[in-house]
Amino acid sequence: VNVEYINPFIDAVLNVLRTMAQTDAKAGKPYLKKDKASQGDVTGLIGMAREGSKGSIAVSFSAPCILKVVSNMLMEDFTQLTDEVTDAVGEITNMVSGGARKTLSEKGFKFEMAIPTIIVGERHTITHMTTGPVIVLPFETPHGPFFIEICIVDINR
Amino acid sequence: VNVEYINPFIDAVLNVLRTMAQTDAKAGKPYLKKDKASQGDVTGLIGMAREGSKGSIAVSFSAPCILKVVSNMLMEDFTQLTDEVTDAVGEITNMVSGGARKTLSEKGFKFEMAIPTIIVGERHTITHMTTGPVIVLPFETPHGPFFIEICIVDINR
Numbered sequence: 001v002n003v004e005y006i007n008p009f010i011d012a013v014l015n016v017l018r019t020m021a022q023t024d025a026k027a028g029k030p031y032l033k034k035d036k037a038s039q040g041d042v043t044g045l046i047g048m049a050r051e052g053s054k055g056s057i058a059v060s061f062s063a064p065c066i067l068k069v070v071s072n073m074l075m076e077d078f079t080q081l082t083d084e085v086t087d088a089v090g091e092i093t094n095m096v097s098g099g100a101r102k103t104l105s106e107k108g109f110k111f112e113m114a115i116p117t118i119i120v121g122e123r124h125t126i127t128h129m130t131t132g133p134v135i136v137l138p139f140e141t142p143h144g145p146f147f148i149e150i151c152i153v154d155i156n157r
Numbered sequence: 158v159n160v161e162y163i164n165p166f167i168d169a170v171l172n173v174l175r176t177m178a179q180t181d182a183k184a185g186k187p188y189l190k191k192d193k194a195s196q197g198d199v200t201g202l203i204g205m206a207r208e209g210s211k212g213s214i215a216v217s218f219s220a221p222c223i224l225k226v227v228s229n230m231l232m233e234d235f236t237q238l239t240d241e242v243t244d245a246v247g248e249i250t251n252m253v254s255g256g257a258r259k260t261l262s263e264k265g266f267k268f269e270m271a272i273p274t275i276i277v278g279e280r281h282t283i284t285h286m287t288t289g290p291v292i293v294l295p296f297e298t299p300h301g302p303f304f305i306e307i308c309i310v311d312i313n314r
Contacts, residue, residue: 039278047204047213047271056204056272090286114204114271115213115308121196121281129247129273151272 004107005152006030009057010137012099013148016092017141021073025146028138033149038136039123040146042066042081044093047114048101048152055111055152057100058126059093068143081120090118096148161264162309163187166214167294169256170305173249174298178229182303185295190306195293196280197304199223199238201250204271205258205309212268212309214257215283216250225300238277247275253305 010027017023040060048055061069063081070088071078078085093116101113119126128134132153139146167184174180197217205212218226220238227245228235235242250273258270276283285291289310296303 043276045202045204045274047202047206047274049204049206049269049271051269054269054271056274058274086282086284087286090284094286112206112208112211112269114206114211115310116286117202117204117213117215118284118286119200119276119278119281120284121276121278124276124278124281125243127243127247127275127277129244129251129275153272 008100008103009148012096016095021069023069023141025139025141030135030137033134033136039125041122042089043119044089044116046093046097046116048111050111053152053154056128058149061146062144065144065146086118086120090116165257165260166305169253173252178226180226180298182296182298187292187294190291190293196282198279199246200276201246201273203250203254203273205268207268210309210311213285215306218303219301222301222303243275243277247273
């Protein structure tokens with residue numbers, strides 16, 4: 001996997017959480033996803049494509065973590081995964097992918113981004129349909145961990 | 158929403174289920190998604206984008222329906238949402254989006270498709286982050302209903 005694809009997502013999510021939700025996240029060591037076991041309660045997904053490569057990005061939170069993040073973001077106390085929380089995760093996904101897209105574009109990788117989709121459901125699993133590597137970026141926050149999965153593959157046409 | 162976007166997906170899914178899983182599905186009347194209440198147990202998601210528009214497609218099954226479909230497809234009896242079932246849903250999503258992409262391309266809409274993502278989790282909800290319309294295509298099969306959600310919007314740059 002092209003490591004140049006990774007850092008723009010790390011920078012974007014740290015920046016978004018800090019500026020939008022006053023949450024200092026700490027990036028852990030990226031690793032290759034080996035099985036399908038990682039589970040989240042709320043996941044923002046976004047597809048991306050450009051001539052010659054395509055991918056999918058997942059930003060996945062546990063309920064306790066995202067409730068705190070969104071409570072900070074909207075300055076209101078959320079204790080349930082309401083529609084407002086779902087929409088806020090959509091905004092976060094949009095801002096993270098938009099920020100990463102900008103950086104990637106400056107490096108010469110001009111991706112088109114699809115419409116983000118938000119999945120809400122207790123402990124769901126995410127599987128990227130690819131034979132290529134899926135990189136997991138783990139993060140720690142004071143409210144608990146979350147992770148980003150990045151799957152971008154070059155394709156032959 | 159451009160109705161020309163809709164039929165290629167209906168044709169593709171009917172064709173894929175018939176040829177791959179000997180399952181005759183019947184398309185119901187498309188409707189506009191009004192709330193976030195529709196739930197599936199297994200969902201294949203794929204993002205799509207082209208110059209000037211972007212979208213996301215969800216193909217969402219209840220567990221009983223997809224278990225029968227995949228049992229037919231792989232000629233083996235599946236009673237649990239195993240990795241094989243997940244992978245088969247990925248294949249179905251790939252084939253549906255690939256078939257629709259081909260038809261759309263012939264009409265002059267050349268979309269790039271992202272990598273499909275499969276979500277497995279009891280009764281999860283799907284939210285497309287858009288202000289545009291989300292079209293729901295309901296289908297009936299002898300094994301139960303399933304649905305496709307189509308969200309494609311034109312964007313200004």
